[in-house]
Amino acid sequence: MRKVYIQSDNIVSSLGITSEENFNALVDNSTGVKMNYTGNIYKELPLSLIDKEAFIKKSESSIRNFQSYTFFEQIMIWSAVDALSKVNIDASSDRTIFVISTTKGNIDNLKTKEGRQSDNYKLWYSAKRVCDYFSNNNEAVVVSNACVSGVMAVNTAAQLLQTGAFDHAVVIGADVVSDFVIAGFMSFMALSPKPCKPFDDNRDGLSLGEAAGCLVLSTEEHSDIAIIGGANANDANHISGPSRTAEGLYLAIESSMKEARITASDIDYVSAHGTATMYNDEMESIALNRHGLQQTPVNSFKGYWGHTLGASGIIEIVASIKSMENKLLIKSLGFDEKNNGEQINVISKNITKEVNIVLKTAAGFGGANSSIILKKY
Amino acid sequence: MEELKNKLKAQIIEALNLEDVEVEDISNSDALFGDGLGLDSIDALELIVLLEREYGIKMDDAAEGKTILQSVNSMAEYIQLKKA
Amino acid sequence: MGVEVVSYIRIKDHKAWINGEALNLDFSAMSFLKAIYKDLGLKYPKFYKMDELSKLGFIASEMLLQNNNVKSIINDFKQDKIGVILQNSDSTIDVDSNFYDSILDEQKHFPSPALFVYTLPNIVLGEISIRNKFKGENALFVFQKYNMTFGVDYINSLFENNKIEACVGGWFNANSENYDAFLYFAKGTNKQENAHTVDNISKIYK
Numbered sequence: 001m002r003k004v005y006i007q008s009d010n011i012v013s014s015l016g017i018t019s020e021e022n023f024n025a026l027v028d029n030s031t032g033v034k035m036n037y038t039g040n041i042y043k044e045l046p047l048s049l050i051d052k053e054a055f056i057k058k059s060e061s062s063i064r065n066f067q068s069y070t071f072f073e074q075i076m077i078w079s080a081v082d083a084l085s086k087v088n089i090d091a092s093s094d095r096t097i098f099v100i101s102t103t104k105g106n107i108d109n110l111k112t113k114e115g116r117q118s119d120n121y122k123l124w125y126s127a128k129r130v131c132d133y134f135s136n137n138n139e140a141v142v143v144s145n146a147c148v149s150g151v152m153a154v155n156t157a158a159q160l161l162q163t164g165a166f167d168h169a170v171v172i173g174a175d176v177v178s179d180f181v182i183a184g185f186m187s188f189m190a191l192s193p194k195p196c197k198p199f200d201d202n203r204d205g206l207s208l209g210e211a212a213g214c215l216v217l218s219t220e221e222h223s224d225i226a227i228i229g230g231a232n233a234n235d236a237n238h239i240s241g242p243s244r245t246a247e248g249l250y251l252a253i254e255s256s257m258k259e260a261r262i263t264a265s266d267i268d269y270v271s272a273h274g275t276a277t278m279y280n281d282e283m284e285s286i287a288l289n290r291h292g293l294q295q296t297p298v299n300s301f302k303g304y305w306g307h308t309l310g311a312s313g314i315i316e317i318v319a320s321i322k323s324m325e326n327k328l329l330i331k332s333l334g335f336d337e338k339n340n341g342e343q344i345n346v347i348s349k350n351i352t353k354e355v356n357i358v359l360k361t362a363a364g365f366g367g368a369n370s371s372i373i374l375k376k377y
Numbered sequence: 378m379e380e381l382k383n384k385l386k387a388q389i390i391e392a393l394n395l396e397d398v399e400v401e402d403i404s405n406s407d408a409l410f411g412d413g414l415g416l417d418s419i420d421a422l423e424l425i426v427l428l429e430r431e432y433g434i435k436m437d438d439a440a441e442g443k444t445i446l447q448s449v450n451s452m453a454e455y456i457q458l459k460k461a
Numbered sequence: 462m463g464v465e466v467v468s469y470i471r472i473k474d475h476k477a478w479i480n481g482e483a484l485n486l487d488f489s490a491m492s493f494l495k496a497i498y499k500d501l502g503l504k505y506p507k508f509y510k511m512d513e514l515s516k517l518g519f520i521a522s523e524m525l526l527q528n529n530n531v532k533s534i535i536n537d538f539k540q541d542k543i544g545v546i547l548q549n550s551d552s553t554i555d556v557d558s559n560f561y562d563s564i565l566d567e568q569k570h571f572p573s574p575a576l577f578v579y580t581l582p583n584i585v586l587g588e589i590s591i592r593n594k595f596k597g598e599n600a601l602f603v604f605q606k607y608n609m610t611f612g613v614d615y616i617n618s619l620f621e622n623n624k625i626e627a628c629v630g631g632w633f634n635a636n637s638e639n640y641d642a643f644l645y646f647a648k649g650t651n652k653q654e655n656a657h658t659v660d661n662i663s664k665i666y667k
Contacts, residue, residue, distance in 0.1 A: 001622075103581065110561050116554075123552055123603045141611060142603035144552060145583040152600060156615070163618045180557075183564040184577035188422060231624060233541065234590040234599045240578050241418050251541050251596055255624060365578060366587035368599055393575075396509035415506070422574040430571045 002219040004158045004227045006374070009318040010083040012075045013211035013305050014048040017058055018082060022315070023322040026304055026330045027350065033195040033207045033306050038182060046195045047177055048209030048306035050075065064133070070106050073126055075212035076174045077133050083214040084134075089168050089221065092135040097166040099141045100127040101153035101173035102310035107180045130172065138166075147273070147364025148232065149173065150213070150313020151372050155230035157217050158372075167220045173314035174212035181208060181309070188240070190277055196307075197334035198274035198300035199281050199346045206275045209306025213314035225321055228357075228375045229260030235367035242279050246287035248369035249361060253291055256359070260373040264291045267373075268355045269329055271320040273362045274300020275307050276334065280363060285342035287361070299347040303333030313362050317372065320358045324376045329353050382453045389449075392427045393420050405450045413448075421446055428452075434459045462649055464620050464657035468530040469631075469645035469665050472497070472521055479528050481665070494520050501527055510575065511588065512556040514635040518547065518585035519592070521633055521642035526593060531646045535593075535627075538648070542626040544598035545586050546616050547644075550605055551636045552582045589629065597625050607632040607643065609666065613659045620649055632666075 010018060014032025015025035025032070032048040052071070059078040060066045069077065084091055105123045109115035119125045127140035141160075143153040150173040157169035175181075185191050185208060192205035217227070233255065235248035243249075257263065270293060272284050281300075288298065301316050308315065323329055329351040358374045386400045389409075393416065407413045410421065424446050428434045434456065436442060445455045470479050475493050477484045488496035494516045498508055501523055511519060525531060535543075556579045564572050578584060583601040590599065598619050602611070612630055619625045631644040643666050647657045655661060 104557075107557065107561075110554075110557055111565065116558055121554070122550070122605075124550065124605045127603075128605070139604060139608060139611075143600065144581070144603050145586075145599070145601050146581045156600065156602075159615065159618050159622075163614070163621065165614055165618075179564060180561055180580075183570070183572040184560070184574075184580065187426065187572035187574040187577050189425075232599050234545070234586065234596050236540070236590040236594045236596045238417065238591070239419070239584050239587040240574075248596060255541075259622065259624075365581050366583040366585075366599075367590055368583060368587070394509045396506060419575050419578060426571055426573055 001162050002164060004161045004217050004219055005221065005223040006215055006225040006227065006321060007089065007218050007221055007223050008083045008087045008216040009321065010079045010214040011211065011315045011318050012050060012055065012079050013308070013315060014050055014209065015304065017055055017078065019318050019322065023319065026319060027328065029331050029333060029350070031195065031304050031333055033209065033303065039179065042182060042186065045182065045191065046207045048207065048308070049177060050210055069129065072106050072174060072176050073129055076130050076172045079212040079214040080130065080134065080170055080172055083216050084170065087216055087221065089216060089218060091170060093168070094138060095167040096136060097138050097141065097157070097160055097169050098127065098131050098136055099143065099153045099157040099169055099171045100130065101143045101149040101171070101314060103144060103146060103149060103175055104178065104181060107178050145364065145368050146366050147309060148313065148362040148368040148370040149310045151360060151362040151370035152232050154215060154227065154314065154317060154372055155232060155370060158227045158230055161217055161219045167218060169217040171215045171217065171314065172212065173311040175309035175311055176210040177208055192276065195334065196276035196302055197336070198276040198302050198332060200335045201337045203276040203278065203281060206277055206302065207306035209308040211305055211308035211311040211315050213311050213318055215314060215317060224377050225324065226375050226377065228373050229256040230372040231255035231259065232368065232370045235369065237367055239367065240365050242283035242363060246283045246290060248367055249284065249287040249363050249371070250290050252369045252371040253287060253359065253361065256371045256373050262357060262373065264293050266357050267293065267296055267359045268353070268357050269323065270296055270298040271316050271358060271360045272298050272300050274302050274332070276302055282341050283363065284361060285344045288344050289342045294343050295345050297329055297345050297347050297351065299330055299332035317360055320360055320374065324355045324358060327352055327354055329355065378453060378457070381456065382449050385449055385453055388427055388431055389424065392423055403449060406448050409446060409448055432456050432460070462651065464617055464647050465650040465652055465655045466657050466661060467646045467648055468525060468528055469643070470521055470524040472517065472640065472642040477524065479524055480530070497524065505592070512553070512579035514553055514556070514582070515579055515585040515588050517635050517640050517642050518633045519588050521644045522589045522629060525629065525644045525646055538627040540594050541596040543595040544619060544625040544628040545589050545595055546598065546600050546612070546628060546630050547586065548602045548604055548607055548612055548632045549582050550603065550634045552603055553580045554636055556580050607666065609662050610659050613657060613662055616647060617657060
């Protein structure tokens with residue numbers, strides 16, 4: 001089996017348009033989740049929004065025909081342009097595959113009748129625009145599996161590289177905040193009126209955010225960070241509520257560890273999904289407990305970026321890589337009180353620590369669960 | 378009150394796509410969730426939307442829903458209370 | 462160790478086939494998908510709560526899994542080793558449009574959670590998994606058209622990595638104009654016949 005290395009990365013979010021800007025903000029424990037006006041219907045909500053003016057100012061000159069792309073496409077292209085600029089990988093090669101993670105893509109195009117009649121809204125269409133930008137002729141793989149899309153996209157790319165189907169992969173995850181998504185989560189009573197508090201006893205829902213992230217993977221070019229295991233599993237329990245026994249996530253972690261040939265005690269740190277809904281965080285705690293990971297440091301980055309849906313898995317993997325490289329685990333923002341549920345070791349302030357093996361988890365609607373294991377050499 | 382309850386039953390059947398269930402099949406005191414009609418958490422949220430859309434009653438606290446959405450009786454009582 | 466295709470089904474242009482044999486359906490009094498539901502003798506009220514895309518994927522999976530070729534062997538596999546790996550093109554366009562219509566008007570703003578949950582194309586994987594207690598690898602990919610090469614290679618690689626022992630694979634798509642589903646059941650084997658290859662899949666996907 002060929003080893004898959006992570007070559008390069010990028011994050012575009014409320015906290016900046018490079019991985020470095022974003023990680024610096026995480027180190028400072030400063031959040032991008034702010035009270036934002038969202039229009040007539042919901043007035044004010046805590047959201048993590050990209051500063052559009054600043055983004056355009058910094059990225060416009062680096063992207064050809066910038067104006068011809070939607071904001072969703074612009075952040076995806078910028079994320080890949082920036083990540084690819086740091087490595088010597090030919091994005092146009094037929095040995096390079098693009099894997100795109102998104103839940104709702106250009107959903108705002110559906111607001112108008114014309115938008116509904118055009119292909120612009122379709123996920124494969126946005127993916128094709130990104131491939132065309134980089135002159136890549138392979139058909140992009142679009143992963144759309146609710147909140148696990150990001151982690152699953154990286155798992156998919158790794159799988160394609162391991163088997164030798166391709167040598168390099170550009171994995172991009174993105175979603176933008178829209179009335180559509182706000183109304184949907186509102187109808188589930190899943191949004192907190194205040195910035196979210198993952199794993200805290202007083203958590204009362206998630207905060208939405210928008211972001212794009214990119215990971216460049218390769219089996220040919222080596223680096224210090226490799227993907228050593230990954231898996232996806234279903235709860236087979238309910239289409240919206242997490243399993244009470246955390247069955248799917250437990251199985252996904254188990255299968256990932258098996259592939260990585262490690263045991264739970266080898267894991268130095270867990271980057272959890274941690275959406276700050278009552279049920280998700282409880283379910284994740286149960287999964288970690290079932291694997292004996294009570295003492296392993298765990299955090300959620302949702303307090304910094306909110307839940308960025310299709311981007312979340314990717315940008316949280318990037319942050320985990322930066323934690324490994326900088327030997328610094330980031331405080332789980334929003335976690336103030338004790339967690340009186342299942343016992344887990346939530347990181348309450350930044351910790352300097354040698355981190356060699358990271359477990360990243362995600363769970364979402366449809367009973368979907370994904371996990372991935374990274375190793376630093 | 379009986380009229381309200383029957384109207385409510387018809388609305389529940391429509392809103393929750395309860396195919397093959399008739400108004401007469403639902404008794405006023407039957408538990409809507411669990412063993413009763415076999416409704417789940419999404420149905421509960423959908424009933425909260427129904428109360429808002431059809432009766433203008435806004436329920437912000439999902440926990441409150443547990444007792445209110447127990448049966449057609451408890452829903453009708455809640456509607457009367459709010460409308461009084 | 463290879464992978465073989467055990468059974469396959471197709472739904473297209475108001476016709477349905479199991480292993481190439483057409484079902485004889487009367488759908489004059491009801492929707493086509495409901496006619497299949499009745500024909501299979503199903504009693505699963507949740508079916509009526511699903512959006513059209515999930516109904517299509519679900520009913521296609523029932524046709525596939527209730528047929529004897531599969532039913533007689535399904536218990537040979539561990540639940541967490543049965544995968545569901547599907548592809549789709551239009552994602553959830555119809556229900557997306559309906560949901561948007563329900564929120565655009567400020568005065569009549571009643572977003573429905575039952576509608577919103579179906580605005581995710583992977584929900585049908587959950588529906589199929591719940592019905593059959595499948596807990597293995599799950600993925601929903603979006604391509605313009607059925608990408609057979611990707612589908613076959615990806616599923617074979619999951620077998621190769623011992624992540625699955627059996628799998629529901631294929632394609633399902635629905636929009637306001639038409640729907641189309643092609644699902645198959647594959648399992649690990651030592652035999653040469655009906656191998657899970659692009660060649661063989663393209664022969665049964667017509």
